[in-house]
Amino acid sequence: MTHIPMTHARLSRRSLLGGVLGVTAVTSFHGRQASASEALSSSGAKIFLTDNDLMDLEKSISGPVILPTSLIYDAARRLWNPAVDHHPAVIAQCQSLDDIQAAFQFARSHDILSAIRCGGHNYDGLGMADGGMTIDISGFRGVEVDEANKVAYVKGGSILRNLDEATIPLGVVTTAGVVSHTGVGGLATGIGQGRLARKFGYTIDNVRGVKVLTPDGRHLRADASQNSDLYWGVRGGGSNFGIVTEFEIQLYDFDPTVTSISYTYPISKAADVYKTLFELGEVVPNAMSLSGGVRTSGGGETTCSLGGNYAGPQAEAQKILDPYLKKLGDPLRTRMSEVDYLWLQGIADGDLLAKSATYYQSGFFNHVDEKIADEVADYATKNTFPGAQIQFGQQAGKTATVAPDATAYPHRDTKFQFTTDVHWADRREGPANRKFADDAAAVIRPMGSGGFYVNLAVGPSEADVREAYAGNYNRLVEVKNKYDPDNFMRLNVNIKPTV
Ligand SMILES: Cc1cc2nc3c(=O)[nH]c(=O)nc-3n(C[C@H](O)[C@H](O)[C@H](O)COP(=O)(O)OP(=O)(O)OC[C@H]3O[C@@H](n4cnc5c(N)ncnc54)[C@H](O)[C@@H]3O)c2cc1C
Structure with a gap:
């Protein structure tokens, strides 16, 4: 991945030239002229990020922070589906767990409308925040296989190819989707339909545990015995409860x-x-x-x-x-x-x-x-x-x-x-x-x-979301109330909290 960091020099120069925000006019989200530092809050209100804010963000993560003025902005905001043309105010391309934690903390503390981008394959563009901040976790990839216990530990920004290439040559497999550059992050929190689902279950059926960064800043392990409500919700509930940083996935012996x-x-x-x-x-x-x-x-x-x-x-x-x-x-x-x-x-x-x-x-x-x-x-x-x-x-x-x-x-x-x-x-x-x-x-x-299937939906209404989750909807609301009562995680097929 190209690493072109936002330079402090440019930020300082802007400050020197203008001294106030909004001096640097760029074509921004929704095609309007706006300051590079203008953004939307999680509730859609206009907010401003100062140069110092952005410098703090840049200092806190090792990957690039990309603004609309950047030469790589258009490439960084491009998703799989060209029907989506979202213009985020800032994209933080995270390379490590520390990066993701820092970017998430920044987004939360400034209450910026935030999207999590993994494979970028969501048809509705849920991985790119229009006017907000995109926390791009696609640089946080990798799979470790524990052959003896038939488990794959998959980083939350991985794509399916990472999972298949790490497992199939070893004679083990799990259910993954049918296009190798789809993100594990979106797929394994949706259903995870695939060629082997009838034999081994959907991907979510094989997720034995997860590590989740919740909006309150905790990094929780969730499985059948701890934080089991979060474990339940993440397997189908998308990014409603936080960012999954690791999936622990069951593998099976397999003749390829x-x-x-x-x-x-x-x-x-x-x-x-x-x-x-x-x-x-x-x-x-x-x-x-x-x-x-x-x-x-x-x-x-x-x-x-x-x-x-x-x-x-x-x-x-x-x-x-x-x-x-x-x-x-x-x-x-x-x-x-x-x-x-x-x-x-x-x-x-x-x-x-x-x-x-x-x-x-x-x-x-x-x-x-x-x-x-x-x-x-x-x-x-x-x-x-x-x-x-x-x-x-x-x-x-x-x-x-x-x-x-x-x-x-x-x-x-x-x-x-x-x-x-x-x-x-x-x-x-x-x-x-x-x-x-x-x-x-x-x-x-x-x-x-x-x-x-929620992962195929484009612009579902609240009634559609209820229909999609049917008898599990109320329980999902309870989990949402507990882990994300402010509905910070809202660029997804959204479960609205009631608290
Ligand atoms: C070409 C193509 C083939 C597909 N094939 C299949 C298939 O075979 N089986 C199937 O089930 N689906 C399939 N899908 C649908 C796919 O499941 C969804 O598009 C899914 O949203 C893609 O996930 P992503 O990480 O690539 O997307 P992104 O756009 O990056 O993210 C989509 C959503 O997932 C959330 N998300 C991403 N990563 C994480 C994470 N680590 N933790 C929490 N939330 C996260 C984001 O917040 C966002 O709401 C396919 C889609 C495409 C475009």
């Missing part, structure tokens, strides 16, 4: 040779593909994880597909799937082969920072049937937006063996997750794409069992 599966059919088969997928959902072993649906390619070809992975040999996968896939007739394209799991975990990576803007809608289904398949197919075949998908991804297996109140994520009877995602490179195409996804969700979600 797995089977990757992909079948593509003409769009006329859409209803049959959904039906076959739903049928397979009832019979395939937990070692297999399938998804399918309709997609329009960048070139405008709309097809449907069924694919996934199997933690086992190709011959076994073939034996399970063949009787069902035969009914679908000849595919347009097919690919089934044994691959290395670490390679597979990078296959969907695409660009480190996406070139097209992305928007998601999702919903959970604890029941699927032929009628749902027909209605979804009817809607999905209207899909003509390049890159757009209407997918169903298999859940359940081990994830359904966890009680709904064991972690903050409650929807344990989910058999399939519905997702629709749209992508556009030209800003003017955003509204039509979003409308397609919203309309699809308005038709499809009501057929499901309620709730959606």
Whole structure:
């Protein structure tokens, strides 16, 4: 990571030149002209950070402190989703636990609207504070593996690749998401869906303990026997209670040779593909994880597909799937082969920072049937937006063996997750794409069992948040009241305190 510290010289010069704040006019957040030292408080009020404040911050951390005047400001504020264009007043790029503690203390003491940036992959841009302070913890990466006890100790700013690369070559693994540059910080405090979730549970199900910096400045260990309410809330409740500085994650013995599966059919088969997928959902072993649906390619070809992975040999996968896939007739394209799991975990990576803007809608289904398949197919075949998908991804297996109140994520009877995602490179195409996804969700979600994945949400209302957490919502409020009664941690899918 480039290290270009904010210079004291520049700050001093500004002070000499102006002597007062607000002299250095720069294009700031919301496109207005403002002082580099203007910021928003946690409640949205305008506040000012003096040069001395900023110098104190810079002195207290080893990583760079980046202001809107910095040459690297635009690179530092860029997130995975180019639909997000947030302009923080200050970005503190933390390299160590001490840095994170100092930056957090600074943010708290000045009551600045604050975001925690790990992988920067949140679709809603929750990792970058518009007008506030971003505590960028992505420099605080690393994984230590205790092979004997099958545990990975993962620093809170790590990305999934750090976790997979440290574990899989040793013959052990845990569930991680499907794109290797996604942050562990956001994913493992959300649900952590992934190729092995049906076999080993979601990532949150494998988090055995955490270390959390709470807004009152404490650095707490939380697990089943100490601070168990915090441990419960962090597994699904995002950054609502503080910054997770370390995840302790359960590992499993694992043969990394797995089977990757992909079948593509003409769009006329859409209803049959959904039906076959739903049928397979009832019979395939937990070692297999399938998804399918309709997609329009960048070139405008709309097809449907069924694919996934199997933690086992190709011959076994073939034996399970063949009787069902035969009914679908000849595919347009097919690919089934044994691959290395670490390679597979990078296959969907695409660009480190996406070139097209992305928007998601999702919903959970604890029941699927032929009628749902027909209605979804009817809607999905209207899909003509390049890159757009209407997918169903298999859940359940081990994830359904966890009680709904064991972690903050409650929807344990989910058999399939519905997702629709749209992508556009030209800003003017955003509204039509979003409308397609919203309309699809308005038709499809009501057929499901309620709730959606908080990590895919964009701008959820308070009612949406209640729906997402369902029966666990009130308990989350209690944990919030205890650990963050001022709602300092609010750039997340927010649980509002009541105290
Ligand atoms: C390309 C892509 C692929 C994805 N694949 C999957 C997948 O396979 N499975 C899946 O479950 N999800 C997946 N997601 C969704 C993903 O879980 C969310 O986007 C998640 O928010 C990303 O976390 P991040 O750390 O990268 O994001 P950031 O934008 O850095 O942070 C997102 C949120 O997490 C909080 N946060 C980050 N780090 C910490 C921490 N250490 N402690 C406390 N809070 C923290 C932040 O405060 C913020 O609210 C994917 C997203 C993308 C863009």
